[in-house]
Amino acid sequence: MKxxxxxxxxxxxxxxxxxxxALVAPEHLPDKAPDLKWAGPADVPPFGADDGGRSLLxxxxxxxxxxxxxxxxxxxxxxxxxxxxxVLRAMGVGWFDRVLQAGGEVVGALPRMVVIxxxxxxxxxxxxxLLPLAVTWALLSAPGAMDEAAAVAExxxxxxxxxxxxxxxxxxxxxxxxxxxxxxxxxxxxxxxxEVMMQVVFLEIGLSYIAEEENQTDFTHPANLKSWANLxxxxxxxxxxxxxxxxxxxxxxxLIGVVAVMGxxxxxxxxxx
Amino acid sequence: MKQWWLRPAVRxxxxxxxxxxxxxxxxxxxxxxxxDPVSIICPEELCTGGGALAAKWNLDQGPLHFYVQWLRAxxxxxxxxxxxxxxxxxxxxxxxxxxxxxxxxxxxxxISVAIGTVVGASQRLPAKVLAVAQVAGLVPGIVLALVGAAxxxxxYGAASFVGPAVWARLLTGAAVIGLADxxxxxAIGGTDGLFRAESRQRYVxxxxxxxxxxxxxxxxxxTPALAGQLRARTLHLLSGAVVVEAVVGIDGLGDLxxxxxxxxxxxxxxxxxxxxxxxxxxxxxxxxxxxVATAVLVxxxxxxxxxxx
Numbered sequence: 001m002k003x004x005x006x007x008x009x010x011x012x013x014x015x016x017x018x019x020x021x022a023l024v025a026p027e028h029l030p031d032k033a034p035d036l037k038w039a040g041p042a043d044v045p046p047f048g049a050d051d052g053g054r055s056l057l058x059x060x061x062x063x064x065x066x067x068x069x070x071x072x073x074x075x076x077x078x079x080x081x082x083x084x085x086x087v088l089r090a091m092g093v094g095w096f097d098r099v100l101q102a103g104g105e106v107v108g109a110l111p112r113m114v115v116i117x118x119x120x121x122x123x124x125x126x127x128x129x130l131l132p133l134a135v136t137w138a139l140l141s142a143p144g145a146m147d148e149a150a151a152v153a154e155x156x157x158x159x160x161x162x163x164x165x166x167x168x169x170x171x172x173x174x175x176x177x178x179x180x181x182x183x184x185x186x187x188x189x190x191x192x193x194x195e196v197m198m199q200v201v202f203l204e205i206g207l208s209y210i211a212e213e214e215n216q217t218d219f220t221h222p223a224n225l226k227s228w229a230n231l232x233x234x235x236x237x238x239x240x241x242x243x244x245x246x247x248x249x250x251x252x253x254x255l256i257g258v259v260a261v262m263g264x265x266x267x268x269x270x271x272x273x
Numbered sequence: 274m275k276q277w278w279l280r281p282a283v284r285x286x287x288x289x290x291x292x293x294x295x296x297x298x299x300x301x302x303x304x305x306x307x308x309d310p311v312s313i314i315c316p317e318e319l320c321t322g323g324g325a326l327a328a329k330w331n332l333d334q335g336p337l338h339f340y341v342q343w344l345r346a347x348x349x350x351x352x353x354x355x356x357x358x359x360x361x362x363x364x365x366x367x368x369x370x371x372x373x374x375x376x377x378x379x380x381x382x383x384i385s386v387a388i389g390t391v392v393g394a395s396q397r398l399p400a401k402v403l404a405v406a407q408v409a410g411l412v413p414g415i416v417l418a419l420v421g422a423a424x425x426x427x428x429y430g431a432a433s434f435v436g437p438a439v440w441a442r443l444l445t446g447a448a449v450i451g452l453a454d455x456x457x458x459x460a461i462g463g464t465d466g467l468f469r470a471e472s473r474q475r476y477v478x479x480x481x482x483x484x485x486x487x488x489x490x491x492x493x494x495x496t497p498a499l500a501g502q503l504r505a506r507t508l509h510l511l512s513g514a515v516v517v518e519a520v521v522g523i524d525g526l527g528d529l530x531x532x533x534x535x536x537x538x539x540x541x542x543x544x545x546x547x548x549x550x551x552x553x554x555x556x557x558x559x560x561x562x563x564x565v566a567t568a569v570l571v572x573x574x575x576x577x578x579x580x581x582x
Binding site for chain 1: 280283284287291295298299302303305306307408411412413414415416419422423426427431454505508509511512513515516519520527530531532533534535536537539542546549550552553557
């Protein structure tokens with residue numbers, strides 16, 4: 001077995017879990033069952049129940065539904081920008097460095113969360129959701145990713161590398177798509193995408209938690225869906241008051257762990273040899 | 274770069290523009306939203322007298338009039354009043370209370386970054402320890418903030434916002450943003466990488482052969498990049514402070530911004546986002562100053578590079 005295969009399998013498994021959970025998520029939580037209030041995993045398998053006796057499995061799947069598509073889209077946006085950054089450097093486009101530096105300065109001048117909150121505020125109600133925020137986060141991350149990918153292309157030799165391969169008779173598409181993107185930019189591009197996916201999930205949890213705490217309309221999902229932040233909120237009570245909701249906290253942290261493992265494993269799976 | 278002044282000049286320009294452009298952008302977006310801005314403060318179905326309110330808040334003569342009036346008042350220290358959250362409260366008072374808190378939070382959190390930078394610059398941290406720090410840096414800020422908030426709540430009580438509890442919240446928040454989301458590990462790894470790459474330069478090898486110290490030779494040349502990293506890390510800490518302040522219960526500027534966004538209070542968001550823009554401007558100016566100082570004191574003097582620091 002190749003050393004990178006287990007990491008690839010682990011990342012794939014986590015991603016499939018996330019997508020399947022998102023697909024099977026119900027539109028609404030079921031009716032309350034007061035008899036099962038705070039029931040443990042043994043009574044309401046597999047994760048136990050909330051204060052209304054409803055299975056925490058629904059929280060897990062609905063939370064996956066909230067984050068799955070936006071985080072993947074954000075990852076793809078960053079991957080596309082990083083690839084573009086690497087390819088333009090390999091093509092030896094002269095103005096690219098200046099544009100990249102200026103873009104990085106403008107985009108990176110403000111704290112990201114400030115930009116995200118302003119975007120959340122000015123997003124019309126009908127567009128509200130995690131997707132616009134995720135795309136904004138991806139755009140804010142893009143200059144850094146492009147810069148790193150461009151540095152990789154620079155280390156390869158930039159335009160001279162392309163020229164050398166072309167002199168060996170390779171077609172332009174093979175040089176750019178296979179030698180540059182697939183063989184050399186891949187580790188950076190995929191790692192950056194995985195990091196942004198992870199950050200978008202954590203961003204959603206942070207914003208949802210605070211909205212829940214303030215009893216305000218959530219920026220990231222409609223009211224009929226529960227976020228993984230709701231699990232943390234339920235479980236937090238077990239830390240500070242005598243509420244038996246530790247299983248909710250465990251599940252929330254476990255789901256965060258799955259996302260972190262997915263990000264790490266994805267980065268490891270595509271490491272260069 | 275031949276035109277060494279170009280980068281600092283761009284940064285100074287950006288620093289000057291940022292506090293003007295940020296409120297302008299928010300104002301444009303406010304008018305671009307569907308409906309009338311007045312209806313945000315005073316929805317027709319809930320209140321009457323929208324016209325009077327519009328005149329009072331300069332919303333009745335279009336975005337340019339509103340922006341110019343707001344900017345003029347802000348330059349004099351008057352940021353208006355909150356629109357929806359604690360409606361009618363003067364924002365200048367809220368900001369006067371919250372800005373020192375956020376600055377203190379940032380100052381304490383920067384200790385972690387400073388330690389990381391020194392450790393990274395020393396290049397003596399074993400790779401395994403760095404790997405552990407990187408894995409620990411994966412823990413999201415919200416999780417550490419919850420742990421910190423629980424500790425404060427258990428130790429001082431949920432409603433404790435005076436005396437030692439304030440300090441406990443502040444220091445806990447600083448520890449959280451200084452450690453979470455890769456703040457410490459990024460500082461160690463970033464600085465280590467920077468010095469490692471510079472140490473491979475040919476002039477460093479020559480300097481070693483001449484019996485000179487590596488750090489003394491590399492430091493002047495990496496200083497601008499180090500200043501850039503420090504600015505990026507400070508922005509990262511400020512970004513993390515927004516969520517951490519709200520969760521741990523610190524009455525800071527980030528908490529104000531978050532409340533403004535949650536309650537759709539454009540007045541509050543306008544003022545607090547501008548305050549963040551001012552912070553960012555100061556950071557940009559700081560980086561530009563470092564670049565200018567390096568160019569003038571070091572790069573123009575070969576002796577400075579070889580024997581400096």
